[in-house]
Amino acid sequence: RKEVEQDPGPFNVPEGATVAFNCTYSNSASQSFFWYRQDCRKEPKLLMSVYSSGNEDGRFTAQLNRASQYISLLIRDSKLSDSATYLCVVNSGNTPLVFGKGTRLSVIA
Amino acid sequence: NAGVTQTPKFQVLKTGQSMTLQCAQDMNHNSMYWYRQDPGMGLRLIYYSASEGTTDKGEVPNGYNVSRLNKREFSLRLESAAPSQTSVYFCASREIRYYTDTQYFGPGTRLTVL
Numbered sequence: 001r002k003e004v005e006q007d008p009g010p011f012n013v014p015e016g017a018t019v020a021f022n023c024t025y026s027n028s029a030s031q032s033f034f035w036y037r038q039d040c041r042k043e044p045k046l047l048m049s050v051y052s053s054g055n056e057d058g059r060f061t062a063q064l065n066r067a068s069q070y071i072s073l074l075i076r077d078s079k080l081s082d083s084a085t086y087l088c089v090v091n092s093g094n095t096p097l098v099f100g101k102g103t104r105l106s107v108i109a
Numbered sequence: 110n111a112g113v114t115q116t117p118k119f120q121v122l123k124t125g126q127s128m129t130l131q132c133a134q135d136m137n138h139n140s141m142y143w144y145r146q147d148p149g150m151g152l153r154l155i156y157y158s159a160s161e162g163t164t165d166k167g168e169v170p171n172g173y174n175v176s177r178l179n180k181r182e183f184s185l186r187l188e189s190a191a192p193s194q195t196s197v198y199f200c201a202s203r204e205i206r207y208y209t210d211t212q213y214f215g216p217g218t219r220l221t222v223l
Contacts, residue, residue, distance in 0.1 A: 032210055034210075036212075041197075042216070042217075043199055043214035043215060043216055043217055044152070044199075044212075044214050045214070046211050046212070049209070049210075087151075087152075089212075091210060096142060096154055096157050096167065097203070097210075097212055099151060099152045100151065101150065101151030102151055
């Protein structure tokens with residue numbers, strides 16, 4: 001089983017829609033979790049950290065479920081500019097971050 | 110702050126040629142990383158350096174060598190390039206604090222090996 005798994009998509013959604021991505025991780029000792037965003041032909045950038053209590057940043061909400069070992073990202077009121085690949089990232093300790101392969105989102109006018 | 114810089118941005122090599130990809134960060138981070146990303150694929154870790162003076166292999170180290178020249182600079186060398194090494198190479202540095210853990214990526218080097 002891969003350490004971090006994501007549905008590669010693509011998710012094609014109309015503007016204004018709500019879309020959610022899930023990511024599962026295999027290491028129950030994982031300590032911290034993140035979502036990164038990667039635009040086409042660009043470098044990944046941190047979108048948000050995922051806290052145990054869940055957290056919200058504008059239209060973006062991240063949730064962590066330790067019991068089921070998954071994290072989620074919810075995007076409300078999707079914009080064309082949200083089109084990108086979203087990478088699930090896990091920190092399992094004093095080791096390099098583990099990046100998922102990403103979920104591709106296309107928001108359509 | 111320039112963040113993480115990489116040179117060159119683009120490079121075309123012939124099979125068997127060698128080259129060094131340069132990476133530098135001005136954020137005083139201890140950890141630095143080299144990844145490759147093939148079209149439509151995820152990031153794969155080549156080598157990393159947890160601190161100045163140390164380097165470790167990642168998932169796909171074969172065909173590469175690295176040097177952590179000082180705290181700022183971490184270079185990646187291809188001794189004898191192969192077409193399978195055609196990829197986009199990203200360097201990154203990482204800030205780890207009690208309340209935050211953020212990895213910053215450079216803009217990438219697009220390498221084609223003919």
